[in-house]
Amino acid sequence: MKRIGVLTSGGDSPGMNAAIRAVVRKANYHGVEVFGIYHGYEGFIKGKMELLDLGSVGGIIQRGGTKLFSSRCPEFKEKKYQLQGIEKMKEAGIEGLVVIGGDGSFRGAYELTKLGLACIGVPATIDNDIAGTEFTIGFDTALNTVVSAIDKIRDTATSHENTFIIEVMGRDAGDIALWSGLAAGAESVIIPEEPYDLDDIITRMKRGEARNKKHSIIIVAEGVMPASKLANMLKEKAGIETRITVLGHIQRGGSPSAFDRVLASRLGARAVELLLEGKTSRAVGIKNHQVYDYDLREIFTAKHKADTSLYTLSKELSI
Ligand SMILES: Nc1ncnc2c1ncn2[C@@H]1O[C@H](COP(=O)(O)OP(=O)(O)OP(=O)(O)O)[C@@H](O)[C@H]1O
Numbered sequence: 001m002k003r004i005g006v007l008t009s010g011g012d013s014p015g016m017n018a019a020i021r022a023v024v025r026k027a028n029y030h031g032v033e034v035f036g037i038y039h040g041y042e043g044f045i046k047g048k049m050e051l052l053d054l055g056s057v058g059g060i061i062q063r064g065g066t067k068l069f070s071s072r073c074p075e076f077k078e079k080k081y082q083l084q085g086i087e088k089m090k091e092a093g094i095e096g097l098v099v100i101g102g103d104g105s106f107r108g109a110y111e112l113t114k115l116g117l118a119c120i121g122v123p124a125t126i127d128n129d130i131a132g133t134e135f136t137i138g139f140d141t142a143l144n145t146v147v148s149a150i151d152k153i154r155d156t157a158t159s160h161e162n163t164f165i166i167e168v169m170g171r172d173a174g175d176i177a178l179w180s181g182l183a184a185g186a187e188s189v190i191i192p193e194e195p196y197d198l199d200d201i202i203t204r205m206k207r208g209e210a211r212n213k214k215h216s217i218i219i220v221a222e223g224v225m226p227a228s229k230l231a232n233m234l235k236e237k238a239g240i241e242t243r244i245t246v247l248g249h250i251q252r253g254g255s256p257s258a259f260d261r262v263l264a265s266r267l268g269a270r271a272v273e274l275l276l277e278g279k280t281s282r283a284v285g286i287k288n289h290q291v292y293d294y295d296l297r298e299i300f301t302a303k304h305k306a307d308t309s310l311y312t313l314s315k316e317l318s319i
Pocket residue numbers: 009010011012041071072073074075076077101102103104105106107108109111124125126127
């Protein structure tokens with residue numbers, strides 16, 4: 001293999017740039033050229049790409065976002081566009097592709113492998129919702145962003161004795177809510193993976209009040225309901241007044257944490273090794289601190305599970 005491509009797809013995540021850098025540097029180390037494909041699968045279909053040399057990925061390891069831009073590209077789900085993209089790759093002499101993105105991007109990569117293009121997935125999404133890896137690139141940074149925001153909100157919540165509902169991202173996954181709730185000492189956490197109990201939330205608040213604690217923090221994952229809906233429910237059921245904060249896209253930006261930079265460097269480099277070993281339809285990940293690889297099809301068969309022991313612990317520590 002003498003030439004490969006790399007693209008970033010789906011919602012961006014801090015550390016994508018570090019992963020691109022690792023792919024380019026590792027491939028160059030082995031004498032392989034890398035073409036950066038712009039705007040995810042949109043650029044793949046159109047053949048929008050550029051040779052990335054060693055210098056082109058200098059100074060990006062610390063930058064959030066993605067140098068290659070990203071997109072959600074619904075038309076890519078149609079086979080005719082996938083074939084069109086594969087033709088563009090053939091014309092450019094690209095024999096393998098590293099796809100940096102989330103579960104949807106992995107599904108796209110798998111379709112390409114069925115059409116004959118060697119692909120390796122690198123998990124990068126703030127949602128941490130890929131079953132094959134304990135951590136996805138960007139989750140740690142997003143988590144730290146959320147925790148620092150909650151800490152600030154707690155200051156004012158304490159001063160004014162308010163209850164705050166904080167809505168965090170995670171379309172179908174509760175990891176951001178769960179981990180940030182535990183890290184910031186939230187009184188209640190609501191995640192898609194566990195049924196919530198409004199009465200329990202109210203009881204916790206009343207119990208706090210009885211101890212003269214008049215402020216509370218409730219974290220709700222966007223996949224369950226908007227913070228505004230929960231605010232209405234608490235008002236209607238128990239007459240509880242709340243303030244809401246929707247953290248939104250602040251969670252996707254920012255300089256990647258050291259953890260995410262290291263993870264991205266390890267996973268990006270391993271993806272290149274796999275392509276050079278002649279592998280295809282694999283994804284890379286981390287388990288027990290070790291880099292390993294797994295079948296891309298796990299995206300269809302295995303569902304990411306939130307760590308319910310963290311959920312239980314969070315409840316036990318916020319009685
Ligand atoms: N079943 C599929 N077949 C082919 N391509 C797909 C499929 N699902 C998703 N894709 C492609 O992958 C792109 C990104 O998917 P999606 O929007 O689900 O984001 P993601 O990669 O899961 O990242 P995140 O969830 O972090 O935003 C889609 O816009 C589409 O181009």
